[in-house]
Amino acid sequence: MTTPTQQACIVGVGETEYRRWGGFADQSELQLTCAALATAAADAGLAIDEIDGLCSYAGDRNEPSYMQDNLGLPKLRYASLVWGGGGTGSCGALLHAKTAIESGAADVVAVFRGLCQGQQRRYGQFNAARPGNNFLAPFGMFSPPNMIAPLVQRYMHDFGIKPEEMAEIALSGRDNATRNPRAVMGKKPMTLEDYLASRMIASPLRLYDCCQENDGACAVIVTSLERARDLRQKPVRILSAAQGTNAGWGTGALGTHNMPVEEYGTGNGTMVARQVYEGAGVTATDIDVAQIYDHFSGLVMMSLENYGFCGRGEAGGFLADGCIRWPNGRLPINTSGGHLSEAYIHGMNLILEGARQIRGTSTSQVRDAELCLVTGGLAGPPSSAAILGA
Amino acid sequence: MSYLPAEIPGPEPLFDDEGFWAACQERRLCFQHCTACGHFRHPPRPVCPKCKSFKFQWTEAADEGELFSFTVVHHGAHPAIGPALPYNIAIVRYPSFDDVRVISNVVDVAPEDLRIGMPLSLLWERCGNGMLVPRYKRRE
Ligand SMILES: [Zn+2]
Numbered sequence: 001m002t003t004p005t006q007q008a009c010i011v012g013v014g015e016t017e018y019r020r021w022g023g024f025a026d027q028s029e030l031q032l033t034c035a036a037l038a039t040a041a042a043d044a045g046l047a048i049d050e051i052d053g054l055c056s057y058a059g060d061r062n063e064p065s066y067m068q069d070n071l072g073l074p075k076l077r078y079a080s081l082v083w084g085g086g087g088t089g090s091c092g093a094l095l096h097a098k099t100a101i102e103s104g105a106a107d108v109v110a111v112f113r114g115l116c117q118g119q120q121r122r123y124g125q126f127n128a129a130r131p132g133n134n135f136l137a138p139f140g141m142f143s144p145p146n147m148i149a150p151l152v153q154r155y156m157h158d159f160g161i162k163p164e165e166m167a168e169i170a171l172s173g174r175d176n177a178t179r180n181p182r183a184v185m186g187k188k189p190m191t192l193e194d195y196l197a198s199r200m201i202a203s204p205l206r207l208y209d210c211c212q213e214n215d216g217a218c219a220v221i222v223t224s225l226e227r228a229r230d231l232r233q234k235p236v237r238i239l240s241a242a243q244g245t246n247a248g249w250g251t252g253a254l255g256t257h258n259m260p261v262e263e264y265g266t267g268n269g270t271m272v273a274r275q276v277y278e279g280a281g282v283t284a285t286d287i288d289v290a291q292i293y294d295h296f297s298g299l300v301m302m303s304l305e306n307y308g309f310c311g312r313g314e315a316g317g318f319l320a321d322g323c324i325r326w327p328n329g330r331l332p333i334n335t336s337g338g339h340l341s342e343a344y345i346h347g348m349n350l351i352l353e354g355a356r357q358i359r360g361t362s363t364s365q366v367r368d369a370e371l372c373l374v375t376g377g378l379a380g381p382p383s384s385a386a387i388l389g390a
Numbered sequence: 391m392s393y394l395p396a397e398i399p400g401p402e403p404l405f406d407d408e409g410f411w412a413a414c415q416e417r418r419l420c421f422q423h424c425t426a427c428g429h430f431r432h433p434p435r436p437v438c439p440k441c442k443s444f445k446f447q448w449t450e451a452a453d454e455g456e457l458f459s460f461t462v463v464h465h466g467a468h469p470a471i472g473p474a475l476p477y478n479i480a481i482v483r484y485p486s487f488d489d490v491r492v493i494s495n496v497v498d499v500a501p502e503d504l505r506i507g508m509p510l511s512l513l514w515e516r517c518g519n520g521m522l523v524p525r526y527k528r529r530e
Binding site: 139 | 398400402403411433458459461462464467477491495501506517521523
């Protein structure tokens with residue numbers, strides 16, 4: 001049993017500038033990632049040398065051995081990488097950090113993600129190394145939008161969801177981004193007409209339903225509540241964190257489309273949702289604000305249902321009623337602009353925004369926010385989530 | 391003439407899916423059929439997820455495919471796909487084979503006429519690497 005003083009909390013957040021894909025030709029990915037860690041440590045009021053744990057998630061190329069060497073960490077006692085694709089494991093990495101802190105395996109853990117895609121292959125392009133490619137590439141299924149679109153198509157068909165309803169996710173995110181100086185799309189307001197006029201990428205996903213591709217890095221510092229007493233920031237408690245996948249999902253929509261037929265058009269988040277609420281001892285109605293992984297807007301609709309903010313098939317109405325809008329909606333989401341409009345740092349930037357909401361420092365601050373849900377990517381297992389609290 | 395350009399990668403059989411592609415080369419669409427519990431599974435994998443048996447046979451699919459979902463791709467993500475745009479990707483369901491789904495394309499239906507639930511029939515097309523792959527047409 002974790003004693004209250006052992007409880008893990010976020011005490012520092014740090015990020016580099018976020019830029020468009022390929023925007024950091026002048027700095028290496030490792031340099032950016034180290035810079036984000038250094039900023040997060042400074043924000044916490046901790047010396048970099050006190051970091052003794054490093055956690056990230058699948059696809060991260062910044063191996064802890066390089067990070068330790070570059071940052072000159074005197075000891076690295078804990079290092080882990082959550083399996084899975086892209087940002088499904090963002091909150092899973094937070095789970096690893098929490099577990100390390102609460103078990104005593106490490107004292108100060110940095111959770112990070114660095115992306116310099118101009119120096120790597122492009123996510124939105126065909127990747128020959130993807131598992132199961134024999135059943136994808138010969139049929140023109142090359143990229144995440146191709147893979148996710150049929151899921152959204154079936155979902156919208158089954159429940160009569162209208163494009164104007166799905167548009168709310170992109171529009172709300174863009175509106176929030178206009179208040180956020182970090183947001184890459186912050187100076188480009190968007191109207192419903194702009195959204196509907198944007199080109200189709202893979203039906204029913206339009207350009208503005210797909211997240212950006214960005215370069216940048218961000219990190220959070222996790223330590224115990226006891227340790228946090230000596231530090232400069234108000235601690236943000238990680239009340240719970242969970243990762244997992246429903247039975248039979250395999251590689252899900254990004255691989256085979258052979259998840260259980262009755263779960264097609266859902267996001268594979270119901271089990272993680274149950275775990276994360278149970279872990280924190282709260283329910284969906286207690287959540288004040290949420291940062292929901294928005295690689296594709298259609299999956300945000302499924303997340304709203306998976307996490308119990310509305311019933312199955314009801315996300316369209318929930319959106320049409322303005323429920324996700326800052327500041328007066330029932331559940332403002334993606335208050336930084338999210339992946340669609342702030343930047344796509346694989347969910348890590350959503351964790352930072354969740355911490356800001358609990359600190360009370362968001363540029364779209366939800367008044368008296370006490371509980372923030374943050375989720376990892378859906379549809380490519382295992383997914384993950386965390387609940388942050390004051 | 392194939393639905394997608396010859397430069398698009400064809401299947402390269404490896405271990406678990408060799409039997410599937412071998413049957414395709416004989417113009418037979420087959421699914422793994424567990425000989426212990428009778429469960430069908432796809433794409434190919436070594437263990438039955440229902441009963442954990444490693445034993446299976448290849449059983450040929452009936453002509454019952456239906457369009458379970460689809461997308462019409464307008465933005466190409468492979469350098470050779472341009473001439474095919476816009477093209478569809480179909481998720482084809484086989485209800486009496488434990489709902490296994492095949493990812494493929496419907497070659498004879500215009501994007502605006504694709505309908506979830508529409509009946510489909512198999513046809514075979516050759517990829518640039520010489521391999522036959524299953525594709526679909528409207529079933530009357
Ligand atoms: Zn079996």
